[in-house]
Amino acid sequence: MSATATRQEQEIQQRIFADKCRRLHNHLLSTKALLSEIGDYNRTKWPVHYPLARIARAHESLANAGTSSGSSGLRRSNSMLNASDATLVNSLAPTPVRRTMTTEDVTQLAADSSSSGSSRTAHADATDISSAGRLLDPSDLSVLKLDLRLSYHADSDVMGSLEESSIARLFDERLSQCEVHIDKLIARVADKSSKILVTGDLNAGKSTLVNALIRHDILPFDQQPCTMLFCEVVDASQNNGIEEIHAVPDIHKYNRLDPLTYNVVKMSDLEDVVMENDEQYQQLKIYTKDKRSDQQSLLHNGIVDVALIDSPGLNRDSLKTTQLFARQEEIDVVVFVVNAENHFTLSGQDFLLNAGNEKAHIFIVVNRFDAIRRKDRCERMILDQIRDLSPLTYAERDDLVHFVSAHEQLAAERAGSASSESFSRMEKCLRSFTLEQRFKSKLAPAQRYAMNVLFDVQYLAAENVASATKRIQEINALLREGMPKYETLLQERKESTRQAESILDDSCIEVRRHTTAHLTNTTLHLQDVAEKVMYPGLLSLWSYAENVLLTMVRHLEHEVYECDRFACFTIHQARNQLGKLDDQRRMLDLSLDQQQQQQQQKPSLPMKEKMSPASNSKDEGISLLDGTNASVTASQLASVGSISNALDTVQLELSDFIDLDLGHNWGTLTSISASASLTLLASKSMAGNVVTLLRLSSTMGTATARRLMVAAAALISLGSVFYVVSDMDATVRRKLSSRVSLMLAEEGFVQDHAERLTTETSRAIRPFVWHLQHTFQRMVEAEEHKRADHLRRRHIAQDSQIYFDELRIKAQELANAVRSVH
Numbered sequence: 001m002s003a004t005a006t007r008q009e010q011e012i013q014q015r016i017f018a019d020k021c022r023r024l025h026n027h028l029l030s031t032k033a034l035l036s037e038i039g040d041y042n043r044t045k046w047p048v049h050y051p052l053a054r055i056a057r058a059h060e061s062l063a064n065a066g067t068s069s070g071s072s073g074l075r076r077s078n079s080m081l082n083a084s085d086a087t088l089v090n091s092l093a094p095t096p097v098r099r100t101m102t103t104e105d106v107t108q109l110a111a112d113s114s115s116s117g118s119s120r121t122a123h124a125d126a127t128d129i130s131s132a133g134r135l136l137d138p139s140d141l142s143v144l145k146l147d148l149r150l151s152y153h154a155d156s157d158v159m160g161s162l163e164e165s166s167i168a169r170l171f172d173e174r175l176s177q178c179e180v181h182i183d184k185l186i187a188r189v190a191d192k193s194s195k196i197l198v199t200g201d202l203n204a205g206k207s208t209l210v211n212a213l214i215r216h217d218i219l220p221f222d223q224q225p226c227t228m229l230f231c232e233v234v235d236a237s238q239n240n241g242i243e244e245i246h247a248v249p250d251i252h253k254y255n256r257l258d259p260l261t262y263n264v265v266k267m268s269d270l271e272d273v274v275m276e277n278d279e280q281y282q283q284l285k286i287y288t289k290d291k292r293s294d295q296q297s298l299l300h301n302g303i304v305d306v307a308l309i310d311s312p313g314l315n316r317d318s319l320k321t322t323q324l325f326a327r328q329e330e331i332d333v334v335v336f337v338v339n340a341e342n343h344f345t346l347s348g349q350d351f352l353l354n355a356g357n358e359k360a361h362i363f364i365v366v367n368r369f370d371a372i373r374r375k376d377r378c379e380r381m382i383l384d385q386i387r388d389l390s391p392l393t394y395a396e397r398d399d400l401v402h403f404v405s406a407h408e409q410l411a412a413e414r415a416g417s418a419s420s421e422s423f424s425r426m427e428k429c430l431r432s433f434t435l436e437q438r439f440k441s442k443l444a445p446a447q448r449y450a451m452n453v454l455f456d457v458q459y460l461a462a463e464n465v466a467s468a469t470k471r472i473q474e475i476n477a478l479l480r481e482g483m484p485k486y487e488t489l490l491q492e493r494k495e496s497t498r499q500a501e502s503i504l505d506d507s508c509i510e511v512r513r514h515t516t517a518h519l520t521n522t523t524l525h526l527q528d529v530a531e532k533v534m535y536p537g538l539l540s541l542w543s544y545a546e547n548v549l550l551t552m553v554r555h556l557e558h559e560v561y562e563c564d565r566f567a568c569f570t571i572h573q574a575r576n577q578l579g580k581l582d583d584q585r586r587m588l589d590l591s592l593d594q595q596q597q598q599q600q601q602k603p604s605l606p607m608k609e610k611m612s613p614a615s616n617s618k619d620e621g622i623s624l625l626d627g628t629n630a631s632v633t634a635s636q637l638a639s640v641g642s643i644s645n646a647l648d649t650v651q652l653e654l655s656d657f658i659d660l661d662l663g664h665n666w667g668t669l670t671s672i673s674a675s676a677s678l679t680l681l682a683s684k685s686m687a688g689n690v691v692t693l694l695r696l697s698s699t700m701g702t703a704t705a706r707r708l709m710v711a712a713a714a715l716i717s718l719g720s721v722f723y724v725v726s727d728m729d730a731t732v733r734r735k736l737s738s739r740v741s742l743m744l745a746e747e748g749f750v751q752d753h754a755e756r757l758t759t760e761t762s763r764a765i766r767p768f769v770w771h772l773q774h775t776f777q778r779m780v781e782a783e784e785h786k787r788a789d790h791l792r793r794r795h796i797a798q799d800s801q802i803y804f805d806e807l808r809i810k811a812q813e814l815a816n817a818v819r820s821v822h
């Protein structure tokens, strides 16, 4: 193939690659937007349900399996792996990019979530969690898994104590981390250059390898750990062809054109800076020249700018290791250097697993192979490890796993002899992996990460559809079960209110009826009362009249008091009846509460007890129905004093003592005045009698007859006077009783008291009716509030069900689009 054809071929390849970059870039942006949207939804609408309980069960089953097999936890050491480590590593292996979740998967998931301990779960559980309490659930979640370093027990309260909101917060943080990482991936996809990170355990020969790759003894190497900071080696063409070393304190601020952002280090000082760096510099930027041609050199290759980054050894210290873990996110190719004498240490395994979240392919260089006596055995053992740690790398081991000696290569270079075959092949493969298979080295990691994120989103979306469906079913059941209770409550409220009003009305009517009848009867029979007063004689007539009056007043007072007592009794009875209604209400309240408790099946009884009606202040009205403070005494109702006051105005008058109208007791008069004629007896008044006699005498002719008549008239007058005097006590009683009756009638005595006692009765009973109505109202409102809350929660669950179902489809479509970039 001619040079022009090659160049044209390269240009076509570049354009195809650029198109893939653009498409992947867009898909990454969409994935990030999706995560951001989920974060918003998680924060504001529906705390995303996370399948913790399932993970806990998985952890427990793994722990049990671990106990029986005697496997140990993760240990950080340089020792070779033993058999149990290999088992563990197997369980830690990262997931390959998984197929998109189908509708059947979601259905299965929904079924799983509603039936705990399903076979699928049990199967996944047994292999998903590490025995170190670290959450690893590769069959379900990878990128969005929450690393809750807890020692779980499915039957312990740990899961319960992790509030939904706490999980949602942790999940939100995880989403944010993923968004940040996707930003880095976007930047990496957009970056035209390729970054190769050379990493591995301490003293694996990383620096020696970099030197060998650039054919330049530039990086210091030593038997002792020596690389203390990241050293990025790039072609001097990126620095106007000038070989220079920039020591950079802050890599984010580094600008080659701004000398303030770095210090230039002399080549002679490089070793000191690399070995003695005490956190002064974050990175060295080494611009160097590779004398070889574009076809041979990795740094200047005619296709992309390449940076080789030498890093401090993995197990140098935790800070450096953490930096390295963070750093590998922004590089395209990981060249993992393994010391052939040590194989993969646990630190190396950890790093590879972490990197495996997005990099399916890792370029592995097994260095110091010259020092190995039984090379085939070493090769076999290391490949076995790789198979477990990075299956896709193992699958392409011919291109991606190389057994070399960097030291020998450098020696050959110094001696001017040819490179070893193994090293040349390794270089060729690395060049191909970095330059020609740029999709695999640069885009595939981003694609893989996005696919894993989108699979996790689909998984969680399906989990949440199932969870929302379950919640809707639960709420529907609550609403269904609650409806008869609510209707009963409404019915009870209506009936009780009707009964309470009826008790009040009946009581008032009864008190009014009784008071009216009783006091009317009393006023009609006042004279009978007066008759009980002893008459002391004519001389004490005045005080007798006073006594009569007082006795009547006392009697009236007493009868009013009796009416009051009747009212009290009626009120008491009404309260008892209302109390019974309130007892029924409380029983109803209690039964509703108990049913609710049973429905909720919450063990937090103390809280519930506080809420129960028996101890709840909401029933403060109960006290109104009990005890002495509630009893109504007659004195509270009766205003008998007002009767005496009213009758105080009754003054004794002369007419109270003399009654000239004798008709009312003529029989008495005839016994005293026997001489009166029958005609006269029929007369109605004293004056009329006398006048009649005088008229009769004038009509009689004889003087004797006239005398007789005069005498008779005089006798009658005398008899009448005698009668009046002798009947004076009866007159007093009669006159006073009628005067008092009249006055009471005028004053509206009976009506006033009937009205007063009716009002008082109503006033005394009404609060109890109100209390009953009020407490019923509160119960109804509480029930309605509960129902409204259920409806609100159901609405949210329904929205979420739709949202997560759409999200699942969206993630599925996006995953398909990401997958199509190849």
Ligand SMILES: Nc1nc2c(ncn2[C@@H]2O[C@H](COP(=O)(O)OP(=O)(O)OP(=O)(O)O)[C@@H](O)[C@H]2O)c(=O)[nH]1
Pocket: 201, 202, 203, 204, 205, 206, 207, 208, 209, 220, 221, 222, 223, 224, 225, 226, 227, 228, 311, 312, 313, 367, 368, 369, 370, 371, 404, 405, 406, 407, 408
């Ligand atoms: N036998 C042998 N020795 C090697 C090889 N490569 C490197 N070494 C030696 O191993 C020691 C460590 O080499 P370095 O290149 O400093 O190793 P490193 O991984 O960069 O070390 P740190 O940066 O300190 O982690 C040196 O003494 C090298 O000479 C090799 O292929 N074969």
